[in-house]
Amino acid sequence: MWAYESVFYQIYPLGFCGAPKQNDGILTPRIQKVQDWIPHILDCGANAIYFSPIFESDAHGYDTRDYRKIDCRLGTNEDFASVSKALHQNGIKVVIDGVFNHVGRGFWAFQDVLKNRENSPYKDWFHINFGGNDGYNDGLWYEGWEGHYELVKLNLRNEAVIEHLFSCIRSWVEEFDIDGLRLDVAYCVDRDFLRRLRSFCDTLKPDFFLVGEILGGDYNQIMNDQMLHSATNYECYKGLYSSLNSMNLFEIGHSLLRQFGPENWTLYKGKHLLNFVDNHDVVRIASNLTNEKHLPLIYALLFGMPGIPCIYYGSEWGAEGKKEHGSDDSLRPCFEAPQCNALTEWIATCAKAHKESKALCYGDFKSLMLTNKQFIFERSFEGQRVLVAVNADGEAYDAHFNANAGRARDLLTGQTHDFGGGSKLPPYSAAYWEIY
Template identity: 30%
Template sequence: MIILEAVYHRIGLNWSYAYNESTVHIRLRTKRGNVAQVQLVCGDKYNWDKYNESMAMEQFAADGLFDYWQAAVSPRFQRVVYYFALYEEAGETVYFLEKGFFDAPPKILYEGLFDFPYLNPKDVHTPPEWVKEAVFYQIFPERFAKGDPSLDPEGALEWGGEPSPTHFFGGDLQGVLDHLDHLVELGINAVYFNPLFAATTNHKYDTSDYMFVDPQFGTNEKLKELVNACHARGIRVLLDGVFNHCGHLFPPFLDVQQNGPASRYANWFHIKEWPLKVENGTPSYATFGFEPIMPKLNTGNEEVKAYLLEVGRYWISELGLDGWRLDVANEVDHAFWREFRREIKKANPDAYLLGEIMHDAMLWLQGDQFDAVMNYPFTNIVLDFFARRHIDATRFAQSINTQLASFPQQVTEAAFNLLDSHDTVRLLTLCGGNKRLMQLAVIFQLTFQGAPCIYYGDEIGLDGEHDPYNRKCMEWDPAKQDRELLAFFRHLIALRKAQPALRGSGLRFLTIPGLPQLLVYERYDERDRFLLLLNNDESACTVAVRSSGLNGLWQDVGSDAAIGIAESTIEVALPGFGYAILQASPDHLTKAIQLTVS
């Protein structure tokens, strides 16, 4: 019996959307294991008799509760109406229309069907194509490299000393310029900088002047030199835009402090009570969190809006900037972000707009605001399995599938996939200092769709708990770097960049009875197929992979396992926290391969 309560579809969001200017993706949810097959029956609402078709939907994901089905439709006249035919193994068939469930197909085909009215090109969410190929590197400017000691702030400590929330070490833009070859050798082609504009703190999230680089880092001209040098090396550049709040030395806020309600800038902020004060840790004005030095800007005010839009446009145009990472984006009104997108895309249609949102971000990802968000749900799933080891491989696969089903495909393709940052414990520390465990998490990150981001220093073994220890100075002495780990990062990044299948949407998890911490998955496209086995357990294990249609033509492209390849069986002996990455022979069609693992 088909469980109708579990069946779900609606027009829009992640269920029915334009993937590109000629293709509509249509999805359906059913109870897991309850429906054997789904047919999508679709056609033109103005001439169904002449233009209609029925196509089998693909089950593209499954989690603990549901199966998710998808079909790609290319409507000849840019519009499509449709319904679903659900088939159960025992023979029951249910027809699902917008107006409900029925035991027979509809007779009146213009009434009650799901209706995608028109595929308007302007409605298609199109993140920049370059992001699909990007491997990001996050730089915390104060701690990455010192290139010009004359810029050191007063009291700056010796490089590499013990950090604190208030210490300065003198990192600057010249230091980044001096070490761009490190990024190139690592394989990086996009950089995200934490804030560079004038501020009082070492993290610079308390902006005092949005139009000038902080003197500690250099000058506007030096930033332009850096961006040009990055572009010459094929590296895109994102700056951090802090538009939710400013710093306490931002001139309009200083004016409010001095003149109170009479200030012409009084409505630039959210003042709850005059005079401005802080009582029991709570300011009388809205701030980021309860931080008095970070007053919240009123982006509903036309002057504030005009000012911030000009800031966004200026740096995109002045530097040839490739995009903005937008801080605390979920606390700014949607109307502002819609205008911000319009203005930035006018200045650079290829700019990447990345919002900092740590929860379900679908409301910001409909093509009218951000191209992507920092993918913290992905981060938490990966860390829960590899680092914290709170879940097993089955739960991990189900959680990834739930996320894949929750967003349109182009959103997933442009997602910013990070494992740590200046706001979190470093990955190596989360893994208890276990480098092999860390490598497993990085392998999944670098063989998943979306844009991976590496936090500076992870590649050479930097560790650290929460702030300030996750913001240590970068180690530039090769003798103190983990060169083996660096070689691992270089190899995996190069493999990802060389193989489109490792960046695309083709993904299938294989379950292994009796080995709950062994993650096995395939990555594939029309040309290539990869098999990855990640042993997230300290105990060694041996796995037999049987492949029909390949005659054993596989090659090891990056493993620390012992691999034996016979006619139709691959024996993989994985050490504790070991991995194997296998590539099928390109001489064989992907669809001819059937894999079973035991």
């Protein structure tokens, strides 16, 4: 699977392109901006893009109006097709958001229900009670996503709904040559639908990648051979920044051992979760870490731990962003042009090392040394061994552990490392030691 050897770059298109927050109905080819960023995306070391919602919607993209039409605020289907073609020509895979749990109130089939009520041929596309009422005073009640009634829940056990969604996915492959889908709120989506989705997508394109959004619990409930290939690793997202802020690396160490360790009870051994330090829904990592010197270290952990690393646009140069008054707008800004600084270059170095190392892409996980402020773990695959070493302290540290090796090459610096007499870790440092 190509995704297991990839570095993803996430773009939230409506924010990235500076589109109006509400759909103004004005056709503007803003999505072409992505083509201007291709050199930067490649420079960051990414070779896959995950696009948040791109289809016609009421406001933020997750309130779909039409799955067959690119949002007019972004341009036309032809505009996105040209962007996707340019990305593919540069060796970049394309994954888009599949928002299948719910639609917006402006969705054409729901509008027909509001107009024709019990006589609508689409009344069973949703979960509707015509004897009730909703917050919009429609004279009917319907199920919304987690109490948000601007998001109308689809009936994913209705064959007509399934047929419509699958026909749209097929058209996305034909029009845009997409390489995969990220399933929004996959933890809510009907499991039988996920099984049918996997079977269908397996017929569309070799190695068509499916990753699902899940916040907690056992990710295996949606990530398995019958459903999705991957899931969002929110457990380690929290552990990464929290363990650095509290200077307690045991937290992230415990999460990684629970997920990938050598014990028989390990949950996800051999699987590939989508890892991230921030995204369009959470505080940007530069605003989340209490010590800015930990910023390079959290990315070293991201690219060194098991799974698929994903970078959120703008965070590669340390852009800040917090939720303000419950709004996500500040997390999804429009940048006039990409920036490059020492952090960007560091991320690119980590990304290159990750992509070029089978051990970092596929390797087992073993903890070798763990303290509150230092963490050394091993990734091994088919005889290849890479030790990931992080010192989160402002003081140098002499690490004594059994490396079962004499010398190594640091994949980040190219320098030779000798394990004889211990390993000195400089302050706020990270290394990927590939064993000779």
